[in-house]
Amino acid sequence: MTIGVTTIRNVTRTVKEEAWRRAEALGLPFFRREGTLDDMISTFRLEGLLVYGKDLPYYYAGRGEYHYHFGTAVLRKEQMKQGHEDRLCRLLPEKEGLSVLDATFGQGGDSLTMSWFLGNWGHVTALEKSRALYEIGQAAIASFRDPKDKELTEALRRITLIHGDFLSFLREVGPKSFDVIYFDPMFKAPVKRRENNMEGFRRAASYDSLTEEALELARKAAGMRIIVKERPFSRLFSTGFFRFVDRRRGQSTAYGVIDV
Template identity: 65%
Template sequence: MNIAVTTIRNYSRSVREEAEERGRALSLPFVPREGTLEDMRARCHKEGFLIYGKKQPSFWIGGEEYRFHLGTAVLRCEQMRRGHEDRLCRLLPEGTVSVLDATFGQGGDSTVLSWFLGDRGQVTALEKSIPLYEIGRAGLASFTDKKEESLTKALRRIRLLHEDFRHFLENAEPKSFDVIYFDTMFRSPVKREVNRMEGFRKAASYDRLDEGILTLALHIAGKRIIVKERPFSPLFQNHLFSSVHSHKGQSTAYGVIDL
């Protein structure tokens, strides 16, 4: 993806310095903010921009913008606090203390898993997309839920790495995580018109899961592999899956590979 780093229109010296520093860290060029983003895109021949300001960075591409937010993770954690089960967390085997979320994305599942595990566990998350990694990194470090301290603590516990999951799994130590979780971007998005996540979708990586990836994960997971997909996904026909958990009326399902 051909992108650059810039700032908001009215920026301070410290904002520009942060943008330049993050550009160097991410190996992205810094472009001074001049005019509209549309004009800058045409002038600099860039697809999009990571934008830094007084608040958390955002990503702009093709007129769409994406910022860090927790979405339904807040509601899911609140439901568990009230004693209700979460569809994903209920699939974690007893004694789970380490989870690899191989597809961080917006960070909702990582947040919920981290909240569920609490101080007794650790979530490590991977994100290949530079914009999603950078927005996630900043969000995990600075986002604060003023109403629920446990949610803020859950965010801080997540270890986010800018990594491709295939490369990471090829180099990870055997049985180094109790559970490995995959939620790759759906080619057929759920409620696309309602969710209005085009900025996020344009920033995301669309790497596919296949038997080769799952076989790699078998060597790294100690207890279980969990895959989130559409219920009709042909991936669930693979012989490796022990079970598929879906319910009538739900647009997603969880496939489980037990070790």
Template identity: 30%
Template sequence: MLISKKINLPYIGRNNKGIKKLAKEYGVTGVIVVSAKRISFHLENKEFFYHPGMAKLRIKEMLKGKTDQMVKSMDICPGDAILDCTLGLGSDALVASYAAGPYGTVTGLESSLLIELLVREGLAEMRDEGETLMTRAAERITTLNSHHLEFLTNTPDGTYDTVYFDPMFRHCIKGSPYMDAMRPLTDHSPLNCLVLQEALRVCRKRVVVKEKKGSTEFTRLGIHRVDGGKYSPVAFGIIIKRGGGHG
């Protein structure tokens, strides 16, 4: 009942009815299901629920002393305040939060109300699982349902150390039922120079944009420094703020 109030949608008891039958009965294409196990979104035959993705493996690799390319590109230091403008599934936010340590913070923006809700609740459930590196990282993430340009415009200069963008759904994995369920909920619009100008104003150190390796987006946006692993399919465009410290 509380979830339905948060997103201003009617609460309907299932009464042992299947998802397809409920959707047909109420004339809807998507259904949010709240159970004791989790909150999930069902679209036709596809289901989306929160999952940390590769974050756990990436953190384990960092514990072994390996370099995470995103963390390196973002130049994350202990205690950093990070703004993730495209939260999505929150996997990058978890890794960034771990890298920033116990005194760091991550604010994650998600323009889709439903995705933000599912990720927020998923992170909250993760915090209840016990004391681990992942749960502590989850505790330091604040999620907000907001479009990044609106948020940036209303944020004072130099509020965050690093501002990060990963417009992942413009190049979503084809044929993935999990991603297909999310696709209709996401903002597919590309970044623009105004957004980057605002991000540069709001950051203290740098702005980082994640894209496919070889993407023409970096050229279009005027980003000249691009880093990435030799065999990685992704690359990171970096804009250093003048006087922002590390190069």
């Protein structure tokens, strides 16, 4: 099964043509909108649909849908402005012009938070394997705008998003291509799944595992540090790669650090 591309009802010819062009660029089938999205998924045996309209494209997967939003980056930015540390940003080395590779873009919250934190003193490049999440993220970087939060809008514009998987990408890049490489793979044991209402996003996401091979490749491609976000009980943290793991009581996630 694959995903397809379609439009909302009653769209202009311009929107239809843009959706068709994006489908072709992504290597996905385009379907003229007919009936409900659920009917189309059933008829064409699809996992889900990228839906284009007047606003940003979104992903529809029957039991859930995913629209781009700033998410927790808003709260994290405000907390840092009030003088509180962000668990991820505090692990970034202090260096002018710091280059960060977020190898698992997903919803983009970590990329956005780091981009705001670095400002014009660094740059975030991100990878996303999922065609749906890449397309939604790229559209957001190009045109999403929150008039109430110009700082995060500007930080979003500074992110460079690349469509690809981290294993293939790391095999191709040269030594020390980025100062920091960050991984936040999709958890197989999701955090508060029902409360977070993440079904649409989880259906669109890639579930590539972070392997020892990937960490070895990252050690060659990173000039200063590798940071991994995982569940505190993850077996990955017992591999011997990590200098330390930031586990905190009451926190459902942990950050492991490898210095290179």
